[in-house]
Amino acid sequence: MYLQHFQLKEMPFSITPDTAFFMNRGGYRDALNVLKVALDMGEGFLKVTGEVGTGKTLLCRSLINNLSDEYVTAYVPNPYLTPEGLFLTIADELGIRYTPNIRQHALLKRITWTLLKMRKEGKRVVLCLDEAQAIPIQTLETLRLLTNLETDKRKLIQVILFGQPELDELLSEPSIRQLRQRITFAYKLSPLNRESMKRYIDHRLSVAGYMDGDLFDEEALELLYVASQGIPRLVNILAHKAMIVAYGIGDLMITRKHMRVSIEDTEDARRWHEKSVRKRDRILRWAYGAFGTLAIAGVIAFATNSADVMALIK
Ligand SMILES: Nc1ncnc2c1ncn2[C@@H]1O[C@H](COP(=O)(O)OP(=O)(O)O)[C@@H](O)[C@H]1O
Ligand SMILES: [Mg+2]
Missing domain, CATH: 3.40.50.300 (P-loop containing nucleotide triphosphate hydrolases)
Incomplete structure (x- = not known):
C-alpha cells in the first residue's frame, strides 16, 4: 500500500504480535x-x-x-x-x-x-x-x-x-x-508513557526499514499519545491509519491533520480523545472561573483600599 511512498520494507504498525518488532522497553x-x-x-x-x-x-x-x-x-x-x-x-x-x-x-x-x-x-x-x-x-x-x-x-x-x-x-x-x-x-x-511511545514508534519504523528521520511530527505524536493512552495496539492502529491518510494525499510527514482523521475513524481512540478534550475544557472553565473570582476580589479590594485611602486623604 504505502510501502513505496514512505520507502519501507514492511508494514511498521501491523497489529499481529510479531516478535521481530519486539522492543525491550x-x-x-x-x-x-x-x-x-x-x-x-x-x-x-x-x-x-x-x-x-x-x-x-x-x-x-x-x-x-x-x-x-x-x-x-x-x-x-x-x-x-x-x-x-x-x-x-x-x-x-x-x-x-x-x-x-x-x-x-x-x-x-x-x-x-x-x-x-x-x-x-x-x-x-x-x-x-x-x-x-x-x-x-x-x-x-x-x-x-x-x-x-x-x-x-x-x-x-x-x-x-x-x-x-x-x-x-x-x-x-x-x-x-x-x-x-x-x-x-x-x-x-502497563501502557507506554510519552517518551517510551516515541521510542516505540521509532523502533518499529526502523525495523520496517524507515531511514528518513522523524516521520511523525511533535503535534501528531502528542495527539497520538492522548488518543491511545500509550496502549501499543491502539498506537499501531492510529499510526497505520494516519499513514494511509498521508499517503492518500501525497504527504511525506504525519502531522496533526492526518492524526485527527485517524482518531476520528477509530472508536476507542475517539473516546480517549474526547475525554481529554472534555477534561481540558473543564480545566479551562475552572481556570476562567478562578480567574474571574480573583479579578472581582481584586477590584473589590482595590475599591475598598481606594475608599480607605480617600478617607485618609480627606
Ligand atoms: N514491547 C513491544 N514491542 C513491540 N511491539 C509491541 C510491544 N508491546 C506490544 N506491541 C505490539 O502491540 C500490539 C498488541 O500486542 P499484543 O501482544 O497483541 O497485546 P495483548 O495480547 O496484551 O492484547 C501488537 O501488534 C504488538 O506487536
Ligand atoms: Mg493477546
Missing part, C-alpha cells in the same frame, strides 16, 4: 526478567496481567523464543476449554499420541509419564496460557492438580497465565483460593 525487560528468574527458581504458577493491547501475547511469544534449550514450552492461545480439552491440547503440544476416544484418566497418565521422561532428560516443561481470563473455573482447578505433579525436588510442569485484569477477579473466586495462593510471581504490564 523498560516494563517489558522487567517482565521478561521476572518470568525467567521465577521459572529458573522452579515456581509452579506465574501470572502476567495487562489491559487489552498492552502486549501480553507478544511478551509470551518473546519469552518462548528467549528460553534456553533446557525448556520445552507448550502454548495454549485460547484456553476456553473443558478440563478434558485442556489435557488434549497439552498432549498435542507435547507431541503425545493418543487414540480419539481416550479416557481423561488414561490421558493424564500419559501426560505424567511424558513429563517424568522429560525431567529425566533434564528438560523443564512450561505451559503458557494466553487469554487466561477466559479459562473456566473447573479447568483452572484441573490445572492446579496438574501442577501438583512433582518429583521430590521440582514441579514437573510450570504454568504461566497471561490475562486481562478480569483474570484477577476470576482468581478471587473462593473455590480456587488454593490456586491463587500458589501464584507467587505476578507482573502487571
Whole structure:
C-alpha cells in the first residue's frame, strides 16, 4: 500500500504480535526478567496481567523464543476449554499420541509419564496460557492438580497465565483460593508513557526499514499519545491509519491533520480523545472561573483600599 511512498520494507504498525518488532522497553525487560528468574527458581504458577493491547501475547511469544534449550514450552492461545480439552491440547503440544476416544484418566497418565521422561532428560516443561481470563473455573482447578505433579525436588510442569485484569477477579473466586495462593510471581504490564511511545514508534519504523528521520511530527505524536493512552495496539492502529491518510494525499510527514482523521475513524481512540478534550475544557472553565473570582476580589479590594485611602486623604 504505502510501502513505496514512505520507502519501507514492511508494514511498521501491523497489529499481529510479531516478535521481530519486539522492543525491550523498560516494563517489558522487567517482565521478561521476572518470568525467567521465577521459572529458573522452579515456581509452579506465574501470572502476567495487562489491559487489552498492552502486549501480553507478544511478551509470551518473546519469552518462548528467549528460553534456553533446557525448556520445552507448550502454548495454549485460547484456553476456553473443558478440563478434558485442556489435557488434549497439552498432549498435542507435547507431541503425545493418543487414540480419539481416550479416557481423561488414561490421558493424564500419559501426560505424567511424558513429563517424568522429560525431567529425566533434564528438560523443564512450561505451559503458557494466553487469554487466561477466559479459562473456566473447573479447568483452572484441573490445572492446579496438574501442577501438583512433582518429583521430590521440582514441579514437573510450570504454568504461566497471561490475562486481562478480569483474570484477577476470576482468581478471587473462593473455590480456587488454593490456586491463587500458589501464584507467587505476578507482573502487571502497563501502557507506554510519552517518551517510551516515541521510542516505540521509532523502533518499529526502523525495523520496517524507515531511514528518513522523524516521520511523525511533535503535534501528531502528542495527539497520538492522548488518543491511545500509550496502549501499543491502539498506537499501531492510529499510526497505520494516519499513514494511509498521508499517503492518500501525497504527504511525506504525519502531522496533526492526518492524526485527527485517524482518531476520528477509530472508536476507542475517539473516546480517549474526547475525554481529554472534555477534561481540558473543564480545566479551562475552572481556570476562567478562578480567574474571574480573583479579578472581582481584586477590584473589590482595590475599591475598598481606594475608599480607605480617600478617607485618609480627606
Ligand atoms: N514491547 C513491544 N514491542 C513491540 N511491539 C509491541 C510491544 N508491546 C506490544 N506491541 C505490539 O502491540 C500490539 C498488541 O500486542 P499484543 O501482544 O497483541 O497485546 P495483548 O495480547 O496484551 O492484547 C501488537 O501488534 C504488538 O506487536
Ligand atoms: Mg493477546
